[in-house]
Amino acid sequence: METVLLEKVRPGIALVTLNRPEKLNALSLGTLDDLAGALGEVSRDRDCRVAVLTGAGRGFSAGLDLSDSGAGGDDGTAVFGDPRAAMVLQQRFAALVPALRAVPKPVVAAVNGAASGGGFALALASDVRVAAESARFNVAPVRLGLSGCDVGISYLLPRLVGASRAFELMLTGRFVDAAEADRIGLVSRVVPDGQVVETAMETAELIAANSPFGVWMTKEVMWSSLEVGSLQAGLDLENRTQVLAIMTGDFEEAVRAFQEKRPPRFSA
Secondary structure (H helix, E strand, C coil), X not given: CCCEEEEEEECCEEEEEECCHHHCCCECHHHHHHHHHHHHHHHHCCCCCEEEEEECCCCCECCECCCCHHHHCCCCCCCCCCHXXXXXXXXXXXXXXXXXXXXXXXEEEEECCEEECHHHHXXXXXXXXXXXXXXXXXXXXXXXXXXXXXXXXXXXXXXXXXXXXXXXXXXXXXXXXXXXXHHCCCCCEEECCCCHHHHHHHHHHHHXXXXXXXXXXXXXXXXXXXCCCCHHHHHHHHHHHHHHHHHCCHHHHHHHHHHCCCCCCCCC
């Protein structure tokens, strides 16, 4: 992988770094393929409990790389005026969101600098977001003559900050700084520049200390609960998942560890 780095930095934690700092980690087609490969490795690695996603250098990701020649299709022709080529390209970028959703381990976004367009979508599709003071978020496509409804943003953003705020952010495309992102619930923490990856690691360690199956099912059911149509449907999903979790033996181990005043030893 040339544009994405994958490192095992701590027990149970992988660091995934978008690595095109000279382009503010703009997303080329090669970056999409590399990121998909990294997420696939994280998914298959049974020793990995949590992934931290960040960007090298001054920015998280500036979104679509408008200068990427590969964005024109296999023959190098421009997508402008060709709806079929444009749809193929659009669907490749849109696949970012379900790819993150499909990882059976939580993804913590450590957002440094700009997270625009597709970069914003990556942050939204992560399970937890921690921001550096330099972080800035915006719905870039609406300022480029396109719809602000792009790469899952119109689905994710209203669920995180509410429909009223999401409408305004998507229609204006204005930048949201870290302080406002914290105030409106877009991120869970804001920390000084240079500390965002370390802080994300601390969150990842707290997650990794829990039962792997329990964490997997928590991510699975939380995302599914955003889509179910009623409280009863959500309860039914929770009930069945909880019974599955009990069958792993991790609950029994947690009770025993509490009684013996020691950390639990959960199954992998």
